[in-house]
Amino acid sequence: MTGLCIENLSYSYGRKQALDSAGFDVAPGAFCALLGPNGAGKSTLFALLTRLLVADGGRIGIGGFDLQADRGRALGQIGVVFQQPTLDLDLTVRRNLIYFAALHGIGGRDADRRAMAALERLGMAERAGERARDLNGGHRRRTEIARALVHDPRVLLLDEPTVGLDAASRAAITEHAHALARDAGLTVLWATHLTDEVRPDDRLVILHKGQVLSDGIASDLTGDRPLSEVFLGMTDAAP
Numbered sequence: 001m002t003g004l005c006i007e008n009l010s011y012s013y014g015r016k017q018a019l020d021s022a023g024f025d026v027a028p029g030a031f032c033a034l035l036g037p038n039g040a041g042k043s044t045l046f047a048l049l050t051r052l053l054v055a056d057g058g059r060i061g062i063g064g065f066d067l068q069a070d071r072g073r074a075l076g077q078i079g080v081v082f083q084q085p086t087l088d089l090d091l092t093v094r095r096n097l098i099y100f101a102a103l104h105g106i107g108g109r110d111a112d113r114r115a116m117a118a119l120e121r122l123g124m125a126e127r128a129g130e131r132a133r134d135l136n137g138g139h140r141r142r143t144e145i146a147r148a149l150v151h152d153p154r155v156l157l158l159d160e161p162t163v164g165l166d167a168a169s170r171a172a173i174t175e176h177a178h179a180l181a182r183d184a185g186l187t188v189l190w191a192t193h194l195t196d197e198v199r200p201d202d203r204l205v206i207l208h209k210g211q212v213l214s215d216g217i218a219s220d221l222t223g224d225r226p227l228s229e230v231f232l233g234m235t236d237a238a239p
C-alpha cells in the first residue's frame with residue numbers, strides 16, 4: 001500500500017476527544033474527499049498526518065512508510081496545504097517555491113526546474129515573476145498547491161483549501177486537485193465542510209465527532225438525494 005493508510009486513530013485535547021478510532025485508506029493515485037462539519041476532527045487529523053501532533057493511539061502509513069517507525073521517509077512523501085495561507089507575500093511566486101524547495105534540501109537549477117514544473121501543473125507558470133501580494137486569493141492558493149509539489153510528494157493533503165474563495169476559484173482549484181490524482185498519479189486527500197465540492201464519483205469519507213460515519217463512493221451513499229440533505233441528516237450540520 002503506497003497511498004494513505006489511517007488505522008484506529010485517536011487523539012484528545014485534554015478531556016476533549018477530537019478523533020475516536022478513525023480509520024480509512026486512500027489507494028495510490030486516488031482522490032478522496034474528507035467531508036465533516038466544523039469540529040469534526042479534520043484539522044486534528046491533518047496535524048497527526050504531518051506530525052504536528054502525535055496520536056494517542058492508532059497507526060498512519062504514508063506512501064508505504066509507517067509514520068511512527070519511519071518518520072523522515074513518511075513525511076518526505078507528503079505535500080501539505082494548510083487551512084491558513086502561508087505564502088511570503090513579499091516574495092515572487094517563483095521565489096516562494098524555491099525557498100520551500102531549499103527547506104527540502106533542493107537548490108540551484110533543480111529547484112528552479114521543479115518550481116516551474118509545479119507552477120505549470122497548476123496553470124501558474126505565467127505568474128512566476130509576480131509578487132504573491134499582487135495575486136488574487138485563488139491564484140495564491142494555486143501557488144500554495146504548486147509549492148506543496150516541489151519535492152515530488154506521492155501524497156497531497158489539502159485542508160479546506162477553498163475557504164474564502166469565490167465560486168470560479170473554488171471550481172478551478174477543485175479541478176486541479178482532481179487532475180493531480182487523475183493525471184499525475186498523486187494520492188489526494190481533500191478536507192472540506194462544503195458538500196458542493198464533492199463530485200458524485202468521488203471517494204467520500206464523512207467524519208463527524210471524530211469518527212468515520214461513512215466511507216465509499218459519494219453517489220452510492222446519496223442515491224437520488226442531494227449530498228447536502230444526506231450529510232445534514234447524518235451530522236445534523238448545516239450544508
Ligand SMILES: Nc1ncnc2c1ncn2[C@@H]1O[C@H](COP(=O)(O)OP(=O)(O)OP(=O)(O)O)[C@@H](O)[C@H]1O
Nearest residue numbers: 013016018036037038039040041042043044045193
Ligand atoms: N487546541 C485545542 N484544544 C482543545 N480542543 C480543541 C483544540 N483544537 C481542536 N479542538 C477540538 O477538537 C475537535 C476537532 O477540532 P478540529 O479543528 O480538528 O475539527 P475540524 O473538522 O478541522 O473543524 P474546523 O473546520 O472548524 O477546523 C473540536 O471539538 C474542537 O473544538
